[in-house]
Amino acid sequence: MSKLxxxxxxxxxxxxxxxxxxxAQPMGKGGDRLHAWAFxxxxxxxxxxxxxxxxxxxxxxxxxxxxxxxxxxxGRNMFGGHPGPWNAxxxxxxxxxxxxxxxxxxxxxxxxxxxxxxxxGGTTFTFVTQGIERALDLAKHAAGNKDVSxxxxxxxxxxxxxxxxxxxxxxxxxxxxxxxxERLFDGVGDDLHGLELVGTVATPRVIHxxxxxx
Amino acid sequence: MSKLxxxxxxxxxxxxxxxxxxxAQPMGKGGDRLHAWAFxxxxxxxxxxxxxxxxxxxxxxxxxxxxxxxxxxxGRNMFGGHPGPWNAxxxxxxxxxxxxxxxxxxxxxxxxxxxxxxxxGGTTFTFVTQGIERALDLAKHAAGNKDVSxxxxxxxxxxxxxxxxxxxxxxxxxxxxxxxxERLFDGVGDDLHGLELVGTVATPRVIHxxxxxx
Numbered sequence: 001m002s003k004l005x006x007x008x009x010x011x012x013x014x015x016x017x018x019x020x021x022x023x024a025q026p027m028g029k030g031g032d033r034l035h036a037w038a039f040x041x042x043x044x045x046x047x048x049x050x051x052x053x054x055x056x057x058x059x060x061x062x063x064x065x066x067x068x069x070x071x072x073x074x075g076r077n078m079f080g081g082h083p084g085p086w087n088a089x090x091x092x093x094x095x096x097x098x099x100x101x102x103x104x105x106x107x108x109x110x111x112x113x114x115x116x117x118x119x120x121g122g123t124t125f126t127f128v129t130q131g132i133e134r135a136l137d138l139a140k141h142a143a144g145n146k147d148v149s150x151x152x153x154x155x156x157x158x159x160x161x162x163x164x165x166x167x168x169x170x171x172x173x174x175x176x177x178x179x180x181x182e183r184l185f186d187g188v189g190d191d192l193h194g195l196e197l198v199g200t201v202a203t204p205r206v207i208h209x210x211x212x213x214x
Numbered sequence: 215m216s217k218l219x220x221x222x223x224x225x226x227x228x229x230x231x232x233x234x235x236x237x238a239q240p241m242g243k244g245g246d247r248l249h250a251w252a253f254x255x256x257x258x259x260x261x262x263x264x265x266x267x268x269x270x271x272x273x274x275x276x277x278x279x280x281x282x283x284x285x286x287x288x289g290r291n292m293f294g295g296h297p298g299p300w301n302a303x304x305x306x307x308x309x310x311x312x313x314x315x316x317x318x319x320x321x322x323x324x325x326x327x328x329x330x331x332x333x334x335g336g337t338t339f340t341f342v343t344q345g346i347e348r349a350l351d352l353a354k355h356a357a358g359n360k361d362v363s364x365x366x367x368x369x370x371x372x373x374x375x376x377x378x379x380x381x382x383x384x385x386x387x388x389x390x391x392x393x394x395x396e397r398l399f400d401g402v403g404d405d406l407h408g409l410e411l412v413g414t415v416a417t418p419r420v421i422h423x424x425x426x427x428x
Contacts, residue, residue, distance in 0.1 A: 012385070012399070012406075012423075013228060013397075013398075013399035013402070014227060014228040014397075014399075030404055171226070173387075175406075175410065175411035175423065175425065176404075176406065177399060177402060177403065177404045177405065177406055178404055179399075179402070179403045179404035179405075180404075183227075183228075184227075185226070185227035185228075185391060185393075188227070188391060188393070189391065189393045190244055190390075190391045190392055190393035190394075191391065191393075192226075192389075192390065192391055196389065197389035197418060197419075197421075200414075200416035200421055202414035202416055202421075204411060205411075207411075207414055207416075207421065207423065209226075209389065209421065211389065
């Protein structure tokens with residue numbers, strides 16, 4: 001059965017994005033530090049069409065997290081652009097350019113209806129206004145026998161975690177402090193809904209914590 | 215030179231103690247879950263005079279964290295008992311019984327003066343009312359060529375971290391959520407003052423993150 005898999009980078013003090021997120025600074029203040037480890041990896045750079053990079057202990061974690069994924073669910077905040085109703089004249093098309101790195105259906109949870117947006121390379125953004133469970137149903141159907149990847153932002157991840165809908169989670173724990181920003185576990189409570197630590201890959205720059213139901 | 219070493223157990227959502235700390239529930243609600251891994255270890259049980267327990271990957275981490283320590287600094291909240299001035303008639307003598315597991319000088323940071331308290335086994339509690347730096351000076355002097363261990367509670371650890379006075383830190387990261395309680399990094403800001411990840415020991419129950427200045 002199709003699983004919902006969350007992978008997210010988090011600081012030692014629990015933040016997955018900094019304050020003051022904007023088009024110019026998508027991850028907020030200091031948020032880039034959470035992803036520096038990934039941009040040093042050849043496997044991650046290749047997904048973005050970038051050359052160079054390292055092969056190290058994180059490579060397999062990144063490759064695993066992108067393998068066997070047939071659809072993605074994300075929040076409006078990760079899709080980005082601007083708050084409120086969509087701008088019809090100058091429609092925001094995501095952060096990722098004409099050929100986004102998903103290459104499968106992506107379901108964007110939003111309060112504001114919008115027609116599906118077909119991009120190059122097999123990525124179609126479908127905008128879902130009926131909540132997280134409806135988005136997950138659509139994504140699982142689209143994924144077929146593959147899994148569904150859960151993107152951010154923090155609030156979307158929190159909703160899926162609190163509802164017990166996440167089947168697997170990789171937290172890329174970065175040994176740095178942000179001090180302020182958006183916390184992964186804010187409002188999630190004290191229940192991991194059966195998720196347990198099943199593996200750890202430790203590197204000098206990032207510790208990958210793998211959680212799943214046994 | 216004598217170093218200040220903090221070892222502390224923290225939940226995945228960043229808490230080092232639960233809410234509603236009391237004499238009956240020293241670690242607060244859910245706080246026991248942060249220390250279950252330690253109570254399963256023979257090396258930790260022996261320090262408390264308890265029999266049995268396991269030898270596993272955490273053993274060396276615990277042994278290292280107690281080795282080469284000549285003095286301890288802790289906050290009033292870790293010493294415990296009750297808030298406010300000391301009760302002269304029924305003086306609180308700490309959580310640890312007549313023979314506490316320190317066996318060296320312990321400096322308790324408090325707003326309320328009190329005479330030193332000599333216990334069995336080489337532990338003397340000295341109460342310091344002149345702030346964290348004075349407590350650290352006294353502890354380093356008492357430790358001689360050994361190191362100083364920094365205990366909790368959270369607020370004491372935060373003060374030393376924010377002041378950049380911690381030289382080494384072992385965070386025992388427990389893959390559980392507390393949801394509420396006291397956060398290790400609350401108010402510390404975005405600066406680890408040169409502390410970097412220098413090693414990780416991963417076990418199924420707890421991930422030991424070792425940070426130090428290079």
